[in-house]
Amino acid sequence: MSFDRVRVRIAPSPTGDPHVGTAYVALFNYVFARKHGGDFIIRIEDTDQSRYRASSEDMILRSLKWLGLSWDEGPDVGGKYGPYRQSERREIHAAHAMQLVERGLAYRCFCTAERLDKVRQEQREKGQTTGYDRHCRDLNPADGERRAAAGESFVVRLKMPLVGVTKFDDALRGTVEIDNQRLDDQVLLKSDGYPTYHLANVVDDHLMKISHVMRAEEWISSTPKHVLLYEAFGWEKPVFCHLPLLRNPDHSKISKRKNPTSLLYYERAGVLPEALLNYLGLMGWSFGDNVEIFNVEQMTSRFDLKGIHLGGPIFDQTKLNWLNNQYLQKLSDDRFVALIRDQVFAPDVLKALRPYVVERMDRLEQFVDKNSFFFNGALPYAGVPLVPQGKTAADIVAMLSELVEKLDDLYDWDFEHIKACLDAHREALGWKPKDYFMTVRLVATGRKDSPPLVESLVIIGREIVRFRLRDAMEFVKKL
Secondary structure (H helix, E strand, O other), rough: OOOOOOEEEEOOOHHHHHHHHHHHHHHHHHHHHOOOOOOEOOOOOOOOOOOOOOHHHHHHHHHHHOOOOOOOOOOOEEEOOOOOEEEHHHHHHHHHHHHHOOOOOOOOOOOOOOHHHHHHHHHHOOOOOOOOOOOOOOOOHHHHHHHHOOOOOEEEEOOOOOEEEEEEEEEEOOOEEEHHHHHHOEEEEEEOEEOHHHHHOOOOOOOOOOEEEEEEHHHHHHHEEEEEEHHHHHOOOOEEEEEEEEOOOOOOEOOOOOOOOOOOHHOOOOOOOOHHHHHHHOOOOOOOOOOOOOOOHHHHHHHHHEOOOOOOOEEOOHHHHHHHHHHHOOOHHHHHHHHHHHHOHHHHHHHHHHHHHHHHHHHHHHHHHHHHHHOOOOOOOOOOOOOOOOOOOOHHHHHHHHHHHHHHOOOOOHHHHHHHHHHHHHHOOOOOOOHHHHHHHHHOOOOOOOOOOOHHHHHHHHHHHHHHHHHHHHHHHOO
């Protein structure tokens, strides 16, 4: 390997909440770079413009800063290999795709979405593996150029080998190989001019001199495609290292339906950033000597890829809570008071609450008891009538499942947008207002006598509301 410096990156997609899995991969990349005196880079992979959200990019960067991870190059700090948003590198990607077309290693594909759907349907009916039938692979390049010049829509596909196997070495898994017959002629450049993940990933990693690609194991199946792209361009490949996936207690891939996955949730719930980093460091890696409590600097001093074990690490909330408690006990008096004051009883939250709670209080001592649900995470639902008369537990589960999906996509967390979302959902369900809004109130606050519903949801916050909806859903399933 001829790379003269360790350079690693994470490349999150700004399409939703900052994921705990992103923090996990970021930590291992960060520690590896610091261990070897190298560079840690953030690149935003925003090529999927249909799902892109500028607010999501901001949340990702802010959450990583909250954790205490810093980067040497990125969209906010710049660097010599920028720009660091893939959407700002479109011309670079397109030029590289056309290089492969000119060399006969890729081709323009003019197949319409309707034709591709028909091909897949016919393949399914015949019991065949679905995939592109390479209809345009042998199209005369001159004809392709003429049709493109005439304005006909096309994508660029890589000519994948039809026989043999593609191999690559993984730093944790040894040699991995895949039968080339399983590989589709992958799209490199989409009809809108944006690159696919595969093209942008390889081109940018090469141009940014990335020496080690450390990412989650779910990308193993994509790596042969990347290897073939490196070979098509004649570039040196980086070292590949696929980290074991975080998993739920049932060993399924960690997901927001079974475990809170948003970093915003853990910040809002009062998990200390140093505790969360410590916990993520325990995911798939062993410090040694039966040590479980360590900081990032200590992890860096002991870090070795050989310490990573491939059994899927279980993301256990109970273990995280225990570890967070160890850190809480070590807080100084001043920091403890500051965190309670600034994070739990934040002045902006108290100011927002005042107009809705003061009329329900005779004395200040009543504040915490009457309004504790604004500051709690999980609520005790035992004895709370979550299933209204005339409805079944299955009705409530279905209703909450739909609502949480809608709120997952609601990034404008304010009165107007929340009210519109609830009203539209209720009307679509055909529920009576009393049944619908009381159910939401009980799930969100745990009580009937709370301040106005929508105003309460705004103050409780998006992360905790969504967590409670899913928590209540699991509670009702057991009724």
